[in-house]
Amino acid sequence: MNNLFNFETNVSNIILKRGFEYYEQGMVKDITKLGDYIYEGEVEGNDDYTVVIELDKSQSIKDYNCDCPYDGAVCKHVVAVLYQLRDDMTIEVVPKKTKKVKRMSFKDLVEQLSIEDLREFIFISAKKDARLKVSLEAYFVDRDDTVDIKEKYKEVFRKIIKQHTSRGFVSYTETKKLSKELEIYLGRVNELIAERNYRDACSIIQVFIEEAIDVITFSDDSNGYFSDLIFKAIEILDSIIEADITIEFKESLISFFEEELAKEVYFDYGDFGYELLGSFELLCLKIFKEEFYLTFLDKKIKESNSEEYRIRHFTNVRLSFLGKIGREEQLNQEMLDNISIPEVRRNLVQREMMHGEYEKAKILLIEGIKIAEELKHPGTVNQWELILLEIAELEKDVERMRYFYNKQVFFGWQINKSYYSKLKATFTKEEWTVIIEEKIDSLISEAKSKVKQHSMFNSNPYDGLVNSVGVLYSLEGYVDRLFDLLKKVSRLDLVLPYLKYIKKEYTVDVIFDVLRPLIVLEADRANNRSDYKNIGNLLISLKKEFPQAVGIIDSIVDEMKKKYPKRPAMLDEFNKV
Known part of the structure; x- marks a missing residue:
């Protein structure tokens, strides 16, 4: 593309025009020097793209790259950054003829303003810029004592979410920005926890989870930033439950869990519901509500209808909980009642193997293989055969070892080299x-x-x-x-x-x-x-x-x-x- 100062000669007129429009509209942001003669620029648009330009000492263009999907030789984003970079270079190269006067720093400028000046500026700016208004309201939300804390933060979160929403949807780029903006409030909750202000911390984190989960339904969270944010919020809730606070206060959280875990969105859009269920289990253990939690799980199992995965998950959680509270006899009976669930069968097999009851374990595994074959679940069949192989190795049954090694070598589309060596x-x-x-x-x-x-x-x-x-x-x-x-x-x-x-x-x-x-x-x-x-x-x-x-x-x-x-x-x- 020749030199920074004549690159236009090698770019099509259409691309040149579009790139110049981006440059004129100020859509090139944050040009950063990465190294000697290497520059990176962000270009805003429907999506943000990153452009990297490499020059040589004479400012000839050695290389360039843009992460946009355009397939041509040079895109409008590269052109926009080249125009901006040329401007910046010109400013650096051309010396000023007049005597340089030291400008007042931003800090000095702010310190010399009066309260009245600042208030007037804020009122005028907030009228022009809705985002500034929301940012101010969010930053000083704790100053308003006339409204309940939950209502205050609900309003703040909704305003922030609305700023990043266009036509009822939060785009890929905006989801990342929204995540960063909302993460600040998780930091605020952690500060309240450090101050032992658990009541306000708990109120804010509940509202945060309630509002954040809805965003999942109308956003592009391909990068997972927003999902991670929700999981972080649930972890913070766990830390509050673990804290040294009264049982009465912890009991007040029960209604939150019942209401939120009744919402399908937690289970339809990821594992949020299962994480939140883990928090509820922790709460019930802390406040000695074991029967209440077991009854809640029974209700969730019945409500799951034909959702096999959910039924299996809730049943496994129930069985695990019975083990945690030491109800061995009830656990053994319920495991036998639910032996059709692979995870339950696996636990029973492991119990038998721990006691050296290999024959009983093999009977359970062979039954499991028959069921899995009828259901056409090859992955489950393989799972049981691997345990049968483990038993064959423990018993040094060479013929059975060879049989299962051979199956594992050729299980799937590629040869398993590890089992190949064992078979050989x-x-x-x-x-x-x-x-x-x-x-x-x-x-x-x-x-x-x-x-x-x-x-x-x-x-x-x-x-x-x-x-x-x-x-x-x-x-x-x-x-x-x-x-x-x-x-x-x-x-x-x-x-x-x-x-x-x-x-x-x-x-x-x-x-x-x-x-x-x-x-x-x-x-x-x-x-x-x-x-x-x-x-x-x-x-x-x-x-x-x-x-x-x-x-x-x-x-x-x-x-x-x-x-x-x-x-x-x-x-x-x-x-x-």
């Missing part, structure tokens, strides 16, 4: 050679059969073998057979993990005879800057891994640049290689 260790070298060859033949036949069944999709059978047979070849040191397999694979991502096994045995030319067509195919399929960047980074890493292949890689880059001269984003990324 149970055989002699001669026995293993026969077994592994039979397994390889079986996997190859199975893969080819699948391709025949789905011939209309033009599947490559060798692609499907890489994560099974390919792994076995690498584990057994069959490098030649591994390389023969890789030569038949049609996807670059499947070949790359195996380069470390073949690089010592084959020349660079031979390896890149396999890699080159796959890299070209990957570049042909790429259609956006992100794809081009990934390929460029791959080629850079291949240059580091195979220094002798620099010429080959450069020739691949030249080939693609000639093939696609009208893809500026590709050319831009490949020029970095």
